[in-house]
Amino acid sequence: xxxxxxxxxxxxxxxxxxxxxxxxxxxxxxxxxxxxxxxxxxxxxxxxxxxxxxxxxxxxxxxxxxxxxxxxxxxxxxxxxxxxxxxxxxxxxxxxxxxxxxxxxxxxx
Numbered sequence: 001x002x003x004x005x006x007x008x009x010x011x012x013x014x015x016x017x018x019x020x021x022x023x024x025x026x027x028x029x030x031x032x033x034x035x036x037x038x039x040x041x042x043x044x045x046x047x048x049x050x051x052x053x054x055x056x057x058x059x060x061x062x063x064x065x066x067x068x069x070x071x072x073x074x075x076x077x078x079x080x081x082x083x084x085x086x087x088x089x090x091x092x093x094x095x096x097x098x099x100x101x102x103x104x105x106x107x108x109x
Contacts, residue, residue: 011042017095018042019052020080020088023062027079053078061087 015037022028022036030049037043056062061084066074080088 012048015042015048016052016056017088017091019049020056020061020084020091023078024080024085024088027065027077029075029077033078056084060084 018037018040019033022033030053034043034046034049037049043049053062053064057064060081062078062080064076064078067077069075
């Protein structure tokens with residue numbers, strides 16, 4: 001087995017949760033999302049983010065608006081919907097439960 005592949009899959013599994021959490025803090029531009037996810041070592045390839053954002057939009061968990069830019073093409077700014085907030089709240093509860101369960105298992109010798 002390749003440990004790097006397993007690590008990537010673990011990050012991908014948490015990416016949706018992290019993206020929704022970042023967007024829940026306030027309207028955000030895609031580049032800012034990529035920067036924060038990269039700094040946290042949560043994203044390996046930018047191409048993973050765009051399909052995820054489209055899925056979140058289709059599921060009506062996020063919205064976006066176009067903002068004209070003085071230095072180039074218009075920019076998409078994402079914000080979370082009320083449905084997205086509820087979804088994130090459920091994911092947060094699940095995350096806490098998973099962390100506790102994992103710690104319970106991994107703390108035993």
